[in-house]
Amino acid sequence: MDFITYEQEGFVGVITINRPKALNALNSGVLDELNSCLDAIDLETTRALILTGAGEKSFVAGADIAEMSTLTKAEGEAFGKKGNDVFRKLETFPIPVIAAVNGFALGGGCEIAMSCDIRICSDNALFGQPEVGLGITPGFGGTQRLARLIGAGKAKEMIYACANVKADEAKALGLVNAVYTQEELLPAAKKLAGKIAKNAPIAVRACKKAINDGLDAPMDEAIVIEEKLFGSCFETEDQREGMGAFLEKRKVEGFKNR
Structure with a gap:
């Protein structure tokens, strides 16, 4: 795969979105590879998953705007469906999925994190749905999951005003369970996944x-x-x-x- 790496550590699988030069932005190729990666996971030997991004700056900075900029109405709807289908597969995946959010989680990055069971983040994480500033709505579940997770009022503020929230506020809102330093984040995710895998x-x-x-x-x-x-x-x-x-x-x- 070009954009996704997968590692197995005991009963825990680690999926890394590996497109750091583009801040791990989601294009069709990333979505297709993530879908294939989920299909290939052996549920007999894997009991928990971690999803993270490559590098220390960005978890997923959003969907690929270069790819989206020329879409027609029908193509835009189809792209939304592609993302929603993959994120829904992640959300309903039989085993728990932990998002280790290591930096920017904007647009599609916030949306994919919200599709996971549990979210933890680094202290430099930034969450937001900035789509209306680009002339579009969130398209991968942001209008639905954010309101369910933090309440409609705050979700509407974040979405209507492109109001991003930093790590500590995300924790206060219940968007993430815990905040760690960049160095602590992945070990903390693996420790939590290991606790789950023992049960x-x-x-x-x-x-x-x-x-x-x-x-x-x-x-x-x-x-x-x-x-x-x-x-x-x-x-x-x-x-x-x-x-x-x-x-x-x-x-x-x-x-x-x-």
Whole structure:
């Protein structure tokens, strides 16, 4: 791949958007490679993912404006769909995804970070949706996910006024969970991913699905989603090992993902 690198460290996969000269901007090639990378991940041996950008200046600075500048109306809609399809695949990916935001997360960069389960960032991170200053709207889910994550009022301020937020404000808004130095960021993401990977994979995946599906459903329907996923964990080897270890007052010997 030209724009995406993938590394496997134990049960943790690390996806890096590797286009640093363009501040890791998203063009069609990046989106296609990210889509292919997600399709190729072995879910039997991978229990958590980290998504980050190459270099220390930018996570993803946005979509590629040079590519977008000449699009027709139909081509613009198709480009939005391409990005939304990939980001939705990331959002609904069976295993948890942690965004390690190492700098600029503007436009498509903010949008791809919001598609991840958990976001942490470096202290030089900057989040924003500056699209109206370019004569367009956010096109990869920004108008939808930002309002859901930080509330409609603040999201509208950020989008209508192109008002960027720095790392500390992003944490105060709940857009990110924690702020680290540039040097601490990736190790912190790997530590968190490792904690996730130690737990029963079938149960973790069921929790992700329950949360994601339940957020879009009325409570009476949402608790039924949880009940069914709760039930699906029983009679698995991991459930027997986890409960057996608890009852026998010993440490879990290791979850097998089955």
